Amino acid sequence: MCGIVGILGTHQVAPVILEALKRLEYRGYDSAGIATVNAGHLDRRRALGKLVNLSDLLVHEPLAGMAGIGHTRWATHGAPTVANAHPHRAGRVAVVHNGIIENFRALRSELAAAGLAHESDTDTETIAVLTRHYMDQGMTPTEAANATLERLEGAFALAFLFEGEDDLMIGARQGSPLAVGHGDGEMYLGSDALALAPLTDRITYLDEGDRVVLTRAGASITDAQGRRANRPLTRVRLDQATVDKAGHRHFMAKEIAEQPAVLGATMAFHCTPDKSALALPERLDFTACDRLILVACGTGYYAAQVAKYWFEGVAGLPCETDIASEYRYRQPVLGARNMAVFISQSGETADTLAALRHVRGHVACSVGVINVPTSSIARESDVALPILAGPEISVASTKAFTAQLMVLLLMALKAAQDRGKLSAQQVSDHLQLLQTLPGLMRAALDREPDIAELAQGLAGVNHALFLGRGPMLPLASEAALKLKELSYIHAEGYASGELKHGPIALIDETMPVIVLAPRDSLFAKTVSNMQEVLARQGRVVLFSDRAGLAEAGAVPQSLAMPEVPEMLAPFVYAVPAQLLAYHAALARGTDVDQPRNLAKSVTVE
Ligand code: G6P
Numbered sequence: 001m002c003g004i005v006g007i008l009g010t011h012q013v014a015p016v017i018l019e020a021l022k023r024l025e026y027r028g029y030d031s032a033g034i035a036t037v038n039a040g041h042l043d044r045r046r047a048l049g050k051l052v053n054l055s056d057l058l059v060h061e062p063l064a065g066m067a068g069i070g071h072t073r074w075a076t077h078g079a080p081t082v083a084n085a086h087p088h089r090a091g092r093v094a095v096v097h098n099g100i101i102e103n104f105r106a107l108r109s110e111l112a113a114a115g116l117a118h119e120s121d122t123d124t125e126t127i128a129v130l131t132r133h134y135m136d137q138g139m140t141p142t143e144a145a146n147a148t149l150e151r152l153e154g155a156f157a158l159a160f161l162f163e164g165e166d167d168l169m170i171g172a173r174q175g176s177p178l179a180v181g182h183g184d185g186e187m188y189l190g191s192d193a194l195a196l197a198p199l200t201d202r203i204t205y206l207d208e209g210d211r212v213v214l215t216r217a218g219a220s221i222t223d224a225q226g227r228r229a230n231r232p233l234t235r236v237r238l239d240q241a242t243v244d245k246a247g248h249r250h251f252m253a254k255e256i257a258e259q260p261a262v263l264g265a266t267m268a269f270h271c272t273p274d275k276s277a278l279a280l281p282e283r284l285d286f287t288a289c290d291r292l293i294l295v296a297c298g299t300g301y302y303a304a305q306v307a308k309y310w311f312e313g314v315a316g317l318p319c320e321t322d323i324a325s326e327y328r329y330r331q332p333v334l335g336a337r338n339m340a341v342f343i344s345q346s347g348e349t350a351d352t353l354a355a356l357r358h359v360r361g362h363v364a365c366s367v368g369v370i371n372v373p374t375s376s377i378a379r380e381s382d383v384a385l386p387i388l389a390g391p392e393i394s395v396a397s398t399k400a401f402t403a404q405l406m407v408l409l410l411m412a413l414k415a416a417q418d419r420g421k422l423s424a425q426q427v428s429d430h431l432q433l434l435q436t437l438p439g440l441m442r443a444a445l446d447r448e449p450d451i452a453e454l455a456q457g458l459a460g461v462n463h464a465l466f467l468g469r470g471p472m473l474p475l476a477s478e479a480a481l482k483l484k485e486l487s488y489i490h491a492e493g494y495a496s497g498e499l500k501h502g503p504i505a506l507i508d509e510t511m512p513v514i515v516l517a518p519r520d521s522l523f524a525k526t527v528s529n530m531q532e533v534l535a536r537q538g539r540v541v542l543f544s545d546r547a548g549l550a551e552a553g554a555v556p557q558s559l560a561m562p563e564v565p566e567m568l569a570p571f572v573y574a575v576p577a578q579l580l581a582y583h584a585a586l587a588r589g590t591d592v593d594q595p596r597n598l599a600k601s602v603t604v605e
Contacts, residue, residue, distance in 0.1 A: 001601055002029065003027050003071065004069070004070075004189060005020040006159040007069075009186045014065070015058075017068050018054065020190065020196065021054075021071075025051060028074050028594060029599075030075055031046065031081070031085035032071060033070065033085045035063075036063050036068035037165060038064040039065075042089070042094055043065075046086070048081065076100055076123070077122050088124050088125040088127070091136065092132065092141075092162055093161070095128040096159050097123075097156055098158075098603060100156075100604045101124070101152055111133060131145055141160070141162040142168075145172075149172050149211060155175030159178075168213070169187070169189065170213055170214070173208065176191075176348070176603045179206065180204040180212055180221075182200055182218075185216055192372075193236045203235075204221070243393055253592075255393070256398045256579060259398070262399050263441060266388045267410070267435070275432075280410060283365065284414060286415040289338070289415070292415075294311075294343065295322045296324060297323065300344055301343075302477050303405050304321040305477070306475070308320075311411075311412045314412050314415075317415050324342075334363055336364060339363060339364055339366075341367040341368075344377050347371065348375050348377070367411075368383070395485070396581070398482075402441075405570055405571055436568070443562040444562060451580055454583075455579075456583070458580070458587075464492075464511070464514065465499075467499065467513060467515045468493065468515075469497065469525060469526045471569065472516045472522075475493075475573050475577060476494065481493070482577055483580065486581040487581060487587075487590055496525070497525065504536070508537060509537040515530050515533075516543050518564055518572075519548035520569065542555045542557070546563065
């Protein structure tokens with residue numbers, strides 16, 4: 001979602017801001033812009049579509065100046081147009097914004113009554129117009145920005161730049177992340193450390209409600225109560241903040257291929273050095289826990305649904321899963337012995353963060369299962385468990401999904417041990433089994449040529465169904481989500497036994513039905529459902545292991561997967577789900593790493 005960069009530099013900043021915006025591209029956007037102050041003169045350039053359009057514009061109409069702000073916009077209020085692109089300017093102020101100003105309509109009417117017009121349909125422009133209004137009344141830029149911030153309701157990360165002020169930038173954070181970067185005689189603002197990585201490894205993360213006044217001499221931070229605040233300066237590890245495709249055609253391909261290594265590292269981090277026992281934080285204690293609540297969005301939600309089978313099946317712990325955007329609106333009943341787990345790659349998803357805040361004080365413990373250790377969910381949970389997948393740049397989540405599964409499975413083993421369902425030795429046996437996972441993932445990755453061929457056959461269809469049973473049901477949903485978001489083919493994941501209660505009406509010889517069915521305890525039942533599809537000439541594609549394929553009989557198409565222990569199947573079957581969507585997208589020529597309309601980190605509700 002929207003990305004912000006600000007630089008008070010010692011050289012021309014527009015090209016540097018453009019490069020930083022490229023590192024924020026992965027968040028998803030549909031227009032972009034830059035404003036600079038040059039010898040006191042404020043100017044801006046904005047362009048629709050990809051950054052290359054802004055880059056072209058800057059070639060023809062360069063933007064000079066050593067102070068500037070830049071933005072990638074993911075449209076919320078107002079269509080993606082140049083007029084709605086940021087920075088928004090009113091008089092002597094320019095503003096970039098990530099978030100939503102909920103009271104902008106009231107403010108806009110108030111400003112209109114005072115004779116101040118708007119040029120765009122956005123909520124953000126109101127911030128600029130209001131600041132201008134206060135400056136027109138004689139306030140200094142800092143006073144005007146502060147007065148404006150007092151009036152705003154909603155979520156925002158903001159950067160302000162002012163005409164006549166070559167050495168001033170103001171930032172504010174409420175609900176959307178913002179980081180301050182410290183350079184040599186330069187200062188920066190950025191939505192995340194990735195944006196600033198080549199500029200500096202010295203980062204200060206702003207807290208909720210913080211405001212910052214930047215000059216080239218440094219940053220002055222105040223908290224939500226207006227008191228001076230000292231926020232720690234952290235060194236960001238550059239190897240974790242710099243990302244390239246490592247020879248792959250797309251970030252998604254690289255991230256899929258990284259999974260064996262990631263899963264090995266994630267497991268190692270949360271276990272003792274000899275991997276015979278768990279090494280999860282003591283605070284993560286399931287002894288008195290009577291119910292687990294797993295909350296997430298998108299792919300994280302499907303990881304939660306897989307984990308429910310583990311928490312209930314292995315640990316005997318009642319477990320419910322919820323989509324974060326629904327959770328706090330259904331008046332969930334919470335108990336003092338409940339544990340609530342929030343699963344989020346970015347750690348910034350607005351709905352998941354809001355759900356975490358909703359349960360605070362009403363449950364025994366809140367846990368964040370996150371990839372970004374400095375994220376809001378990591379900082380606001382009682383226990384933050386890193387999934388250690390490394391930067392995930394492709395919008396479609398892949399390695400974060402399987403790394404989330406790994407952490408959730410380790411948690412389920414801990415729950416089982418704490419609750420006396422598994423002995424230390426039995427946990428150790430499970431961990432030994434888990435050590436075979438990287439090898440199994442590699443074996444699944446080796447199936448890529450066959451999966452690519454199957455994907456060719458899918459490229460021409462408009463609809464597809466994925467069927468699964470047990471833990472393969474959320475995998476079917478995840479496979480359908482991947483196919484939808486990458487190739488724009490309409491796809492649904494369905495419980496194989498539920499097919500006959502409706503979706504079977506869709507089956508004809510044109511409908512691909514991909515069945516995810518390792519030869520497990522549920523296999524025979526899934527095969528029966530598959531037969532129902534075959535009997536109606538559905539185009540079945542069966543993903544199973546050799547034993548399963550032999551037992552299933554004749555099917556139009558199949559993929560031979562490695563034999564996997566039942567507990568590890570959700571990890572291993574994620575690979576063909578991801579690769580199928582990837583190759584279908586290649587065949588259809590869609591934008592693999594940045595599918596249309598999608599954002600990586602959804603920081604608005
Ligand atoms: C967006 C992304 C998905 C992701 C979801 C949740 O929709 O495109 O890939 O699964 O957000 O994001 P989170 O960062 O909370 O895991």
